[in-house]
Amino acid sequence: MRIGDLATRTRVSVRALRYYEEQGLLASTRSESGQRLYGATAVNRVRLIQQLYSAGLSSKTIAELLPCVDAKVSTPESRERLAAERDRINTQIAELIIARDRLDDIIDMTSRPNSDCDYV
Amino acid sequence: MRIGDLATRTRVSVRALRYYEEQGLLASTRSESGQRLYGATAVNRVRLIQQLYSAGLSSKTIAELLPCVDAKVSTPESRERLAAERDRINTQIAELIIARDRLDDIIDMTSRPNSDCDYV
DNA sequence: CTAAAACCTGACGTTGACGTCAGAGGCAAG
DNA sequence: CTTGCCTCTGACGTCAACGTCAGGTTTTAG
Numbered sequence: 001m002r003i004g005d006l007a008t009r010t011r012v013s014v015r016a017l018r019y020y021e022e023q024g025l026l027a028s029t030r031s032e033s034g035q036r037l038y039g040a041t042a043v044n045r046v047r048l049i050q051q052l053y054s055a056g057l058s059s060k061t062i063a064e065l066l067p068c069v070d071a072k073v074s075t076p077e078s079r080e081r082l083a084a085e086r087d088r089i090n091t092q093i094a095e096l097i098i099a100r101d102r103l104d105d106i107i108d109m110t111s112r113p114n115s116d117c118d119y120v
Numbered sequence: 121m122r123i124g125d126l127a128t129r130t131r132v133s134v135r136a137l138r139y140y141e142e143q144g145l146l147a148s149t150r151s152e153s154g155q156r157l158y159g160a161t162a163v164n165r166v167r168l169i170q171q172l173y174s175a176g177l178s179s180k181t182i183a184e185l186l187p188c189v190d191a192k193v194s195t196p197e198s199r200e201r202l203a204a205e206r207d208r209i210n211t212q213i214a215e216l217i218i219a220r221d222r223l224d225d226i227i228d229m230t231s232r233p234n235s236d237c238d239y240v
Numbered sequence: 241c242t243a244a245a246a247c248c249t250g251a252c253g254t255t256g257a258c259g260t261c262a263g264a265g266g267c268a269a270g
Numbered sequence: 271c272t273t274g275c276c277t278c279t280g281a282c283g284t285c286a287a288c289g290t291c292a293g294g295t296t297t298t299a300g
Binding site for chain 1: 174194202203216218219224
């Protein structure tokens with residue numbers, strides 16, 4: 001399939017797909033005229049990339065980890081890296097929960113007249 | 121207290137504190153010579169700002185919400201805004217959990233020899 | 241009194257994941 | 271054949287929350 005099809009199927013922009021290739025995250029073959037061609041597995045690959053981005057990993061980190069995913073094997077370094085990222089995500093989740101609860105408190109406080117809590 | 125003290129107590133850079141003022145998030149009085157002076161409540165104010173930033177709110181959004189916190193009262197618009205942000209945070213938490221679990225799967229897969237799962 | 245440390249106001253630099261535009265070539269339909 | 275959409279490669283633009291530097295004033299420690 002061509003880049004426009006992949007973009008449609010993954011809901012990722014054409015520009016982003018080219019960027020992924022530039023970062024070494026997504027490979028493509030080329031047609032005789034130079035157009036990018038992708039196999040069916042590219043769809044899942046893009047989804048994986050998106051999930052890792054949404055987890056806060058950088059292009060560079062993803063580029064280092066994808067080969068492990070493909071080979072289904074990790075070096076000690078990459079295992080450490082993966083664990084560190086997981087811990088970071090856990091920390092971020094905890095922070096978000098705190099922030100959300102704080103936001104809930106604010107919602108409560110500002111919605112309820114005659115509240116006598118000290119907040120700030 | 122002066123800006124350096126506040127920076128030390130909140131572990132936020134001096135530059136960041138000036139930026140918060142510029143964005144209308146943090147008020148200060150001025151000494152005769154023009155130096156910023158803060159009251160004791162500024163510490164908690166900065167912490168609140170930091171928590172809202174870590175929740176992914178922008179300066180602009182925080183600037184719109186802080187007056188509600190101070191007045192302990194919210195308009196219908198700001199209530200809606202707060203609820204929308206809370207929902208966004210919940211969504212983000214859910215995404216992070218998915219990504220973390222995905223990362224755990226990758227860790228498992230690449231750490232265990234002879235795994236026969238299809239992943240990509 | 242003096243030198244270091246802290247503060248001030250601009251104003252430009254940084255970073256990452258793209259958006260967007262320019263200019264040119266490629267491809268199926270009528 | 272040509273109209274119109276898709277694709278290509280560069281390359282500059284964006285946005286937010288600061289970092290950092292310059293050049294000057296103020297406060298503090300000795």
